[in-house]
Amino acid sequence: MKSILFLSGKGGTGKTSLAGAFAFLATEKVLVDCDVDAANLHLLLDPEVVTEGEFEGSKEAVKDPERCTSCGKCRQVCRFLAIDEDFVIDPYLCEGCGACAYVCPVDAITLSPRESGHWVTATTRLGPLASAELYPGEETSGKLVMLVKQKAGELGKRVKAERLIIDGAPGIGCPVIASASGTNAVILVTEPSLSGLHDLKRILGVVQHFRIPAYLVINKADLSEEMSRKIEAFAATQDLRVLGRIPYDRTVTTQMVAGKSAVEDTESPAGAAMRRIFECFTEAFNDRR
Amino acid sequence: MQITVASGKGGTGKTTVAVNLALSLLGLKPVQFLDCDVEEPNAHIFLKPRIERTRSVEKLLPEVDGALCDQCGACADACEFNAIAVIGTKVLVYDELCHGCGLCRMVCPTEAIHEIPHELGVIESGTVREFPFSQGRLNVGEAMATPIIHELKKEVISDSVVVVDAPPGTGCPTIAALHGADLALLVTEPTPFGLHDLNAAVGVARTLEVPTAVILNRAGIGDNRVEDYCQQEGIPIVMKVPFDREIASLYSAGIPLVDAVPSWKERFGVLYRKAQSFSQNAGSSVASDLASDEQKRRRQAATLQEGSKRRDP
Numbered sequence A: 001m002k003s004i005l006f007l008s009g010k011g012g013t014g015k016t017s018l019a020g021a022f023a024f025l026a027t028e029k030v031l032v033d034c035d036v037d038a039a040n041l042h043l044l045l046d047p048e049v050v051t052e053g054e055f056e057g058s059k060e061a062v063k064d065p066e067r068c069t070s071c072g073k074c075r076q077v078c079r080f081l082a083i084d085e086d087f088v089i090d091p092y093l094c095e096g097c098g099a100c101a102y103v104c105p106v107d108a109i110t111l112s113p114r115e116s117g118h119w120v121t122a123t124t125r126l127g128p129l130a131s132a133e134l135y136p137g138e139e140t141s142g143k144l145v146m147l148v149k150q151k152a153g154e155l156g157k158r159v160k161a162e163r164l165i166i167d168g169a170p171g172i173g174c175p176v177i178a179s180a181s182g183t184n185a186v187i188l189v190t191e192p193s194l195s196g197l198h199d200l201k202r203i204l205g206v207v208q209h210f211r212i213p214a215y216l217v218i219n220k221a222d223l224s225e226e227m228s229r230k231i232e233a234f235a236a237t238q239d240l241r242v243l244g245r246i247p248y249d250r251t252v253t254t255q256m257v258a259g260k261s262a263v264e265d266t267e268s269p270a271g272a273a274m275r276r277i278f279e280c281f282t283e284a285f286n287d288r289r
Numbered sequence B: 001m002q003i004t005v006a007s008g009k010g011g012t013g014k015t016t017v018a019v020n021l022a023l024s025l026l027g028l029k030p031v032q033f034l035d036c037d038v039e040e041p042n043a044h045i046f047l048k049p050r051i052e053r054t055r056s057v058e059k060l061l062p063e064v065d066g067a068l069c070d071q072c073g074a075c076a077d078a079c080e081f082n083a084i085a086v087i088g089t090k091v092l093v094y095d096e097l098c099h100g101c102g103l104c105r106m107v108c109p110t111e112a113i114h115e116i117p118h119e120l121g122v123i124e125s126g127t128v129r130e131f132p133f134s135q136g137r138l139n140v141g142e143a144m145a146t147p148i149i150h151e152l153k154k155e156v157i158s159d160s161v162v163v164v165d166a167p168p169g170t171g172c173p174t175i176a177a178l179h180g181a182d183l184a185l186l187v188t189e190p191t192p193f194g195l196h197d198l199n200a201a202v203g204v205a206r207t208l209e210v211p212t213a214v215i216l217n218r219a220g221i222g223d224n225r226v227e228d229y230c231q232q233e234g235i236p237i238v239m240k241v242p243f244d245r246e247i248a249s250l251y252s253a254g255i256p257l258v259d260a261v262p263s264w265k266e267r268f269g270v271l272y273r274k275a276q277s278f279s280q281n282a283g284s285s286v287a288s289d290l291a292s293d294e295q296k297r298r299r300q301a302a303t304l305q306e307g308s309k310r311r312d313p
Helices: A015-025 A073-077 A097-101 A143-157 A174-180 A196-208 A227-235 A249-256 A271-287 B015-026 B041-048 B074-078 B103-107 B146-155 B172-178 B192-207 B225-234 B243-250 B264-288 B293-310
Strands: A001-008 A029-033 A048-063 A109-121 A128-132 A163-167 A185-190 A214-218 A241-245 B001-004 B033-034 B050-064 B084-087 B090-093 B111-130 B131-138 B161-165 B182-188 B212-219 B237-242
Touching: A001 A015, A001 A174, A001 A271, A015 A029, A015 A163, A015 A185, A015 A271, A015 B172, A015 B243, A029 A143, A073 A097, A097 A109, A097 B103, A109 A143, A143 A163, A143 A174, A143 B172, A174 B192, A185 A196, A185 A271, A196 A214, A196 B041, A214 A271, A214 B172, A227 A241, A241 A271, A249 A271, A249 B192, A271 B182, B001 B015, B001 B084, B001 B172, B001 B192, B015 B033, B015 B041, B015 B161, B015 B212, B015 B264, B033 B041, B041 B131, B050 B090, B050 B146, B050 B172, B103 B111, B111 B146, B131 B146, B146 B172, B172 B192, B182 B192, B182 B264, B192 B212, B192 B225, B212 B225, B212 B243, B237 B264
Parallel strands: A001 A163, A001 A185, A029 A128, A029 A163, A185 A214, A214 A241, B001 B161, B001 B182, B033 B131, B033 B161, B182 B212, B212 B237
Antiparallel strands: A048 A109, A109 A128, B050 B111, B084 B090, B111 B131
């Protein structure tokens, strides 16, 4: 089973739209949404939930005000500024390390597990899906990503899938690094702007750091021919294979509104480009193996 | 006044709004700009700041002195992040999992653990057209963005209009950027993805009790469900930016909208005035609702649970 991950650095470049196209075109796959902050892939898939569960990602320090003597030891050791001058613990700043509970001389603080998110596996019109969402303001997104990947792996074994198609998160931090570990290929989706190129350089740095084979797609390429060329020139210096360009095309949005991928509209120019990109990737990836 | 420009979904136009809002106040208000999207800071592309100071943001990683360690395993038992493990006669530290809390050092009975600083990223500060600018930058390969954002927030100059460009999402980096804001401007687009992620971002702003308004970018490309949602939830849409190839090409070239098209300066000025009056009204009603901090926190916890049940699978 090989896993293919979509990343972008910059948000909103079209990761999910392209992942949705691959979901439609690929066979024997399991679909995975690792963008646990803003999971959107299911919106193209019409899912029916099969299994689901709560995710207890982290703990939080809870104080018993009856016992607290306001000695202030907890505040001295907390490195996350989560305990204020009245010794009230801010649940959004608390990282659940337990240092405060350890130093509390009267055992007024305990660590209690918190429900940080929710995972599901589902059947969808385009194949099985594993997805998860982090609850607002929770932190352990990396752990939740690992859990979704584990659920997807189990699902893949059961249905004897050949590929995991994984939609990743924007950025270069915790959830991105968790989604990239153990992945066989990364498809980077960028857009022709200075921001797109700036962010591409950083995400490519992460992918190279983990030595994962990477491919590039330029979305909405015709919005700036000049920047598209600059990005291609940059890719050439990095030995980063450009799978293709996708033109700006309103049918991507109209299809999304209908809960479908652009490739399902045979008239869509963007859809046609995504098909070519899928074929180009499949060929390149098979050659590599 | 701190205005945080945020969004659930990435690429909706946070940086465009934040940059143009700040520039539209030039000469009218003392402005400060903080780019808290430390994973992918982009505002500098448009603002071209003169960076005058750079400082490192570090976390403390444990280092074990083999001569003192008797492999008792107290550190591994105490660590909530599985960042330290005793394997045979060795103690391994997993740098990327470590939060740098220092508990392992505290619990070690033989005092075999000391801590060494490890750079997560940097804070760069300087000026843009005479107003102060700071941005955080997470080092490539590092996972933890939040400590950099907390450090960056220490740069806030009170009595200024502080415009904060937040990272996308709803997790801890977004919370860190929204913490202490007087107003959250949530930027979204009129698509199913935009709506889904706006709903999540509204959940975050509500749990933090930050007054919220929406900016609809690329208005006209999708459907009306974002507008229906805002009406239902009683969230004002304070600005609409149409999809326009000229705006896209200015963005592509890193040129702020208000510099190229002066009428936008006026529109962002109006946005500021709306934001100001809205946050003041919302702020006073929130304050009168809540008798004490404790009550506030209980309500936050309840909202969080309610919010989580409402989410679709």
